[in-house]
Amino acid sequence: MKKTTQRNKVDPEIPTGSMADIAFLLIVFFMLTTVIAINRGIFFKVPEPAEDEKPQDIKEAAIYLHVTDDGQFIMDQKPAQLNDIKPYCRQKLTVNPNKPLIIHCAANARYQDMINLLDEVKQLEEEMYGEFNRGKPLKEQKRIRITIPTLEEAERYQNL
């Protein structure tokens, strides 16, 4: 009997050629959907409420910064430019670092104007205490005593 000829032996293998295609498809998906979300903003510590429900900071004793409805700045009852705020507050806070600072915005002022003012004060805080605060936990950091009264609270201050 004639012996059947043995064919070339085919090695068993899992085809991996398409794996790279799938992998790159997944990469493209993640690259398109990934959002590197870095949120940054101005940190503000809400002051502890006073025990006797009365406002802690009396207007006369504090630095009073006001934003009017039309976006003008008033600094201790005097009109001021945004650039004037930092030197004025620095001078006051150098004499008394515990002096509270009140930021009072009129109802129709733009949010941007309030942020501009807060940003100036925060820059001053960084200049004054930045070096000291570096690496320290939040509780031990030195800060300017900033108060942002609500419109209701501000009205109450004015009636005092």
Add this chain to the structure above:
Amino acid sequence: MKLKRGAKIESYVPTAPMSDIAFLLIVFFMITSTFPVDRSFVNLPGAELRFQVEDKSAAWIIAYQSNRNVFLKVSDGKSMSQPLEEQKPFPVDRLEAWVYRQSVDNPGQLFLLKVDKSISYFWVDKIIMAIKNANTVRNIVFLAAAEKSF
């Protein structure tokens, strides 16, 4: 003398390590990618000095303007932001209750305020009032963009 021709070696580009590299990249993207908590289009106010925050650990309050109305959205920082009340602009009473519940469930939690820069301070005041009335929140961050605007 006639030289014996050796076996012919086929030229090819090795593609086996390609999938290794690809999977390595996938793992990198899977680990680093974060899905944003809020996709609302808000023009943030500009500020020079900004503090970086870990958004996953913070609660979000988003205020945006649409058709001259101001709407509110909130998020606990883990799930996508949702309107506080459908169809109703600025439900301030519900905001106060939400802030209180959120801060009691997660004591010491940071609150992020994502507010459109063109919104009048009147609305921001209502948010601050809700936070103050809850009496449990101490740390808030006013989200801001890099460019200073006037």
